[in-house]
Amino acid sequence: IANVRIELQDANDNTPVFSKQEYRGRVLENSEYPTPILTVEATDRDDPDNYGAVRYSLVGPTSDLFQIDELAGV
Numbered sequence: 651i652a653n654v655r656i657e658l659q660d661a662n663d664n665t666p667v668f669s670k671q672e673y674r675g676r677v678l679e680n681s682e683y684p685t686p687i688l689t690v691e692a693t694d695r696d697d698p699d700n701y702g703a704v705r706y707s708l709v710g711p712t713s714d715l716f717q718i719d720e721l722a723g724v
Contacts, residue, residue, distance in 0.1 A: 654712045656690060664695035666704055687716075690723040 668690060675688030692704045705720045707713075718724065 652712065652715065654708070654716060655710070656706070656708065656718075666692045666694040668692045684717065686724050688724075690718075692723070 669692065670690075673688050673690055677685055677687045690706065692706075694704050704723075706718045706723045707720055708716055708718050
């Protein structure tokens, strides 16, 4: 079991919010690479012209084990 913590950071007035409090995914040990495990989703009430677009990234030790699409959250 691996726990991956994803935190949202924001530089504007509205804080981004995940659509769920917790996401859970499962991948089998013998799955082919790459295998999508789950999709996270967050929204930011800032106007997209005012940096309201959300981008995803992984940091810390799990960033070597997992990848995330910075726009889609997969």
